Amino acid sequence: MKASLIIIGNEILSGRTQDKNLSYLANWLNEIGIQLAEVRVIRDEEEIVVETVNYLRSTYDYVFTTGGIGPTHDDITSLCIAKAFGVELEINSGALGILKEYYKDGELTDARMKMTKMPVGSELIENPVSRAPGFKMDNVFVLAGIPSIMQGMLEGARKHLTVGEVVRSKSIDVFTPESNVADALTDLQNKYSEVEIGSYPFNKDNRFGTSVVMRSSDETKLKNCESELKELMKNYDTKY
């Protein structure tokens, strides 16, 4: 099972805001056996949002979007999802019920009513944090951009997801430059084709080193690969 994430928002692309949803979603999906295979960060412009949604929803099992479902003029995600699916936006009666309960009489202004409008055919995704819900349209999950709210909505999205084979990982930090261990890692990767071996250089406390990460859904092969790696690295300072 493979998923993609579309981060919609000029504030990420301007460098003003550091995205926190990518790594959270990646780890969350990983635990239920779904691989985050691609992420796109795009401007909140209708044409590009529509095009990106349509490409990714036909390419991956699931698409998640974050951002752009609030009450202001720059919140265009719901409209774009409707256009991507070729349907109209309508007031979702479930969403209306939730907001009517949350706001006092007279407080449900036009701006707030915008948050009840969803593409025809969508299913609500609950928002346990600030009430205004997200939604699911076919295999596309439309979530808020604020990390705490996005994380709350994910719990509601879970029941719609078919879980896959869980991928486990092991990692070893070796305190030597990558180029010293490159040949050994190539041999190990060739031997363990079912384990994905990644090598990532780091600089921790002014010491250069290499993080070796092994990932596989086959626990036995993962363990064997780890043992061999430990043996191969025994002459270096390492940390597990």
Next chain:
Amino acid sequence: MKASLIIIGNEILSGRTQDKNLSYLANWLNEIGIQLAEVRVIRDEEEIVVETVNYLRSTYDYVFTTGGIGPTHDDITSLCIAKAFGVELEINSGALGILKEYYKDGELTDARMKMTKMPVGSELIENPVSRAPGFKMDNVFVLAGIPSIMQGMLEGARKHLTVGEVVRSKSIDVFTPESNVADALTDLQNKYSEVEIGSYPFNKDNRFGTSVVMRSSDETKLKNCESELKELMKNYDTKY
């Protein structure tokens, strides 16, 4: 002038590593009048890297890539760039000279030699941190993934970039939910079409609020827009 960034690396998509290059590059480009318009985070698989590079280099003025230019088996970026441009990989004499100077006799192993191989026609981009250089191929800038090295390489990339109109920004934090200011912001955006007004909800010290960000290359319009916004928000607690 518009640019895109391709973050190549399974370690970002697995959630193991938090990317730091996006926001740095965004801010750096912003200061020289280039807009970061799109970012893609992709797996280090040949087909998808080649396809992504080819799409983005024909769509934007500049493409930056980070990651995958080291000495290990999972470093496939240089090969992919060569394939995207339909040229061969060759030992770059400039890169070879740099590594020969850096490593003692006999230390320039096959794994390290991998870092001298670049697509035919590429120009070196210096690496002031750990020597092994990046390169530029037409409008594609191929940089390291480690933030400190990527940042050092950017300085070398600068002379190849045509700067654009610098976009300035102003922002105001208003301590009230977005939905209370949505109508005022819509009117303001309609009045100032040359200012991009973004509205971003936040939760700071347990207070919900709205960050309003105004961006424009026209300083006078930006100032006028800011003054009007301050006037509009005068009944709320605000922070500049």
